[in-house]
Amino acid sequence: MNTIILRTASNYLLPLLLLFSVFILLRGHYLPGGGFVGGLVAAIAFVLHAFANGLDNTRTLLRIHPGYFMPLGLALSFLSGLAPILRTGRPFMSGLWFDGPLPAIGLIGSPLFFDIGVYFVVIGASLTIIFTITENA
Amino acid sequence: MTTTGQFLFAPLLFQFFLAVLLLFLWRRTDLQRWASIFGNLTGLGLASVLFLRVWRGGALSVQAGGWEAPFGITLVADMFSATLVLLTSAIGLAVAIYSAASVQELRLRLGYFPILQFLLMGLAGAFLAGDIFNLYVWFEIIIISSFVLITIGGERLQLEGAVKYFTINILASVIFLTAIAILYGLTGTLNLADLAVKAKDIDNQALFSVSALMFFAGFGIKSAVFPLYFWLPASYHAPPAAVSAVFAGLLTKVGVYALIRIFSLVFTADPFIYEFMGWIAILTLFTGGVGALVQNNIRRVFSFFIVCHIGFMIAGLAIFSRPALAGAVFYMAHDIVVKANLFLLAGLIFKIRHTNSMKKLGGLYAEYPRLSLLLAVPLFSLVGIPPLSGFWPKVSLVLAGLEGRHFLLVGAMLLASFLTLIIIARLWAEVFWKNGQAPEIKPNAGYFPDMEPKRRALLVAPIAMLALASLYIGFAAEHLQLLSERIASELSDPASYIRAVLP
Amino acid sequence: MEILLAIMVGLLYAAGLFMILRRSLVKLIIGLVLLGNGANLLIFLLGRLVKGRPPIIPEGSKALAGAFADPVPQALILTAIVISFGLQSFAIILIKQAYKVVGTDDLDEINATDEDA
Numbered sequence: 001m002n003t004i005i006l007r008t009a010s011n012y013l014l015p016l017l018l019l020f021s022v023f024i025l026l027r028g029h030y031l032p033g034g035g036f037v038g039g040l041v042a043a044i045a046f047v048l049h050a051f052a053n054g055l056d057n058t059r060t061l062l063r064i065h066p067g068y069f070m071p072l073g074l075a076l077s078f079l080s081g082l083a084p085i086l087r088t089g090r091p092f093m094s095g096l097w098f099d100g101p102l103p104a105i106g107l108i109g110s111p112l113f114f115d116i117g118v119y120f121v122v123i124g125a126s127l128t129i130i131f132t133i134t135e136n137a
Numbered sequence: 138m139t140t141t142g143q144f145l146f147a148p149l150l151f152q153f154f155l156a157v158l159l160l161f162l163w164r165r166t167d168l169q170r171w172a173s174i175f176g177n178l179t180g181l182g183l184a185s186v187l188f189l190r191v192w193r194g195g196a197l198s199v200q201a202g203g204w205e206a207p208f209g210i211t212l213v214a215d216m217f218s219a220t221l222v223l224l225t226s227a228i229g230l231a232v233a234i235y236s237a238a239s240v241q242e243l244r245l246r247l248g249y250f251p252i253l254q255f256l257l258m259g260l261a262g263a264f265l266a267g268d269i270f271n272l273y274v275w276f277e278i279i280i281i282s283s284f285v286l287i288t289i290g291g292e293r294l295q296l297e298g299a300v301k302y303f304t305i306n307i308l309a310s311v312i313f314l315t316a317i318a319i320l321y322g323l324t325g326t327l328n329l330a331d332l333a334v335k336a337k338d339i340d341n342q343a344l345f346s347v348s349a350l351m352f353f354a355g356f357g358i359k360s361a362v363f364p365l366y367f368w369l370p371a372s373y374h375a376p377p378a379a380v381s382a383v384f385a386g387l388l389t390k391v392g393v394y395a396l397i398r399i400f401s402l403v404f405t406a407d408p409f410i411y412e413f414m415g416w417i418a419i420l421t422l423f424t425g426g427v428g429a430l431v432q433n434n435i436r437r438v439f440s441f442f443i444v445c446h447i448g449f450m451i452a453g454l455a456i457f458s459r460p461a462l463a464g465a466v467f468y469m470a471h472d473i474v475v476k477a478n479l480f481l482l483a484g485l486i487f488k489i490r491h492t493n494s495m496k497k498l499g500g501l502y503a504e505y506p507r508l509s510l511l512l513a514v515p516l517f518s519l520v521g522i523p524p525l526s527g528f529w530p531k532v533s534l535v536l537a538g539l540e541g542r543h544f545l546l547v548g549a550m551l552l553a554s555f556l557t558l559i560i561i562a563r564l565w566a567e568v569f570w571k572n573g574q575a576p577e578i579k580p581n582a583g584y585f586p587d588m589e590p591k592r593r594a595l596l597v598a599p600i601a602m603l604a605l606a607s608l609y610i611g612f613a614a615e616h617l618q619l620l621s622e623r624i625a626s627e628l629s630d631p632a633s634y635i636r637a638v639l640p
Numbered sequence: 641m642e643i644l645l646a647i648m649v650g651l652l653y654a655a656g657l658f659m660i661l662r663r664s665l666v667k668l669i670i671g672l673v674l675l676g677n678g679a680n681l682l683i684f685l686l687g688r689l690v691k692g693r694p695p696i697i698p699e700g701s702k703a704l705a706g707a708f709a710d711p712v713p714q715a716l717i718l719t720a721i722v723i724s725f726g727l728q729s730f731a732i733i734l735i736k737q738a739y740k741v742v743g744t745d746d747l748d749e750i751n752a753t754d755e756d757a
Contacts, residue, residue, distance in 0.1 A: 314676075
């Protein structure tokens with residue numbers, strides 16, 4: 001897929017889609033959205049980039065292998081689930097919230113970090129899968 | 138919310154932690170070996186603590202995130218679950234040690250240890266899950282990890298085995314999911330304890346029975362009962378021995394666990410199901426035994442034994458009296474230890490002779506007399522020669538069968554025991570006593586005799602450990618009998634389980 | 641609407657089973673995908689269909705009023721879809737690898753595991 005329109009557009013779409021994915025990630029706790037969908041949107045941003053510019057260019061853009069996002073995200077989710085046990089002795093994955101919402105982000109608490117972990121796992125997993133299939137094609 | 142229930146998370150979260158840690162050590166396979174061994178040792182410690190707490194204080198339950206049952210995600214550990222989590226950790230430790238010495242570097246580089254750990258986590262999760270959809274999710278974690286483990290390395294035999302294993306397991310998952318959908322449509326709940334309460338007032342009993350049969354089909358495929366077992370002997374001999382050992386010890390048992398759990402808790406009303414199960418058990422015992430009779434590859438013989446001996450547990454469930462359930466649970470504990478050990482043993486024999494064919498093997502006793510005596514322990518425990526571990530649960534099962542007037546079932550059990558005896562005797566004669574020839578030497582193939590002593594010790598240690606465990610089960614049978622009778626009384630009276638979840 | 645969906649579920653199961661019974665590896669995977677989708681749709685259907693009432697509590701109130709869509713089946717389906725996504729991508733790579741190594745798409749020729757050795 002080597003059209004100039006797609007290639008030019010994808011360069012602008014990549015940051016835009018990533019921003020959108022973060023927006024979806026942050027609005028996720030009380031409204032439709034969340035880490036999973038956000039991660040998929042972010043992964044799609046990179047896939048689109050790979051479509052237009054070739055896999056190698058996307059690889060250099062990412063710098064690290066997407067697989068590394070998975071342990072990172074898993075660790076983050078794990079810690080955010082563990083936090084309530086360590087802090088207050090409540091069950092695994094209880095919500096732990098800071099007081100007072102921040103502007104543009106909203107309430108910050110352990111579910112948000114859990115979602116961010118999911119976000120990274122989804123990016124890592126889907127990009128690894130898609131890159132592997134593309135490579136072998 | 139009590140804090141004692143919190144401890145339930147510990148074995149599960151620790152497995153998860155270990156898996157993530159191993160992922161971070163992706164390229165450091167040398168560190169992975171030690172992290173896996175010591176991690177699983179810690180996991181065994183945690184599981185033992187959980188076991189002791191449940192033994193002293195009765196069933197524990199905890200709600201993830203503090204959402205009350207039946208809305209939240211429930212984890213429950215009654216005696217049955219705690220015992221199986223303990224056994225899982227023990228097998229996990231044995232396999233981690235064995236893998237450190239036997240699995241090739243090529244496979245370790247592809248993430249063997251992290252995936253193995255995810256598999257063990259999935260198993261612990263499935264045993265602790267308190268609602269049926271989470272059970273499904275843990276099953277999926279188990280099968281995804283097992284797919285990777287079965288294909289890792291990518292040899293032809295492995296890939297072909299994987300295609301069969303994969304297809305039938307996904308089919309089982311779809312059937313399981315369909316059954317969950319129907320059950321949810323009927324009751325509006327997924328929590329096992331809540332289902333047990335609501336099952337009595339369902340109007341549409343016909344659909345309820347359909348759902349029960351679908352659960353039986355789904356779990357039946359996973360636990361390899363007749364006529365849904367053919368995938369097992371086609372795939373279990375393909376992956377490395379350490380992987381087969383986990384599969385043999387635990388994967389089919391998790392299906393049996395789910396069957397026992399569901400059919401003692403939710404679907405208890407319909408006598409037809411139990412009669413049906415009885416027939417399935419008879420056919421499983423028969424076909425598995427006869428299948429093992431004609432095999433020449435020892436790993437395939439053991440694969441058919443898995444099928445055959447699942448029949449004993451299903452028989453216990455089919456009779457569905459307290460002694461029968463105790464027998465089934467006892468058999469399960471014995472079977473987990475022995476079957477895992479058998480595949481480790483087959484792997485060791487392969488390391489010594491580089492073949493698994495009974496025709497080519499021979500003379501092991503002359504060459505390694507002490508090792509052969511060690512290997513005799515799991516082999517003859519499997520048969521159930523009186524003081525060894527297989528004997529006691531069979532006695533309970535046969536007595537329970539006679540008491541319930543299930544004569545055909547008792548006959549099938551005796552026939553299967555007899556077939557097992559013949560096959561093991563033949564195997565012993567062919568592999569250990571017959572004159573054998575030394576294998577053709579292939580360079581760099583990793584022979585047992587060429588290994589340095591430390592690696593040899595790592596290979597033999599887990600076999601010795603599991604052999605000791607099965608000797609303990611055999612010679613201290615009263616402990617296990619006490620435990621399995623307690624489990625059986627909990628299973629046949631679901632009120633205690635329900636009380637632990639729904640206060 | 642429910643009738644239509646029920647027929648759809650039946651069709652998906654039937655088509656899935658039909659495809660599984662073919663001898664080709666690729667068709668096998670397609671069959672499994674269809675079956676999985678059928679199961680997901682069945683869960684959706686059994687959660688009872690409610691039109692235009694998402695289970696989201698409006699701002700300012702504390703609980704849902706009136707009939708609303710059951711959120712549990714939707715959560716289940718989401719989970720099941722994610723799982724089947726993982727499984728299917730694994731399946732695709734597996735059959736590609738199997739095709740490369742074995743050199744055939746015909747399930748009847750995949751029988752090395754039954755040979756005595």
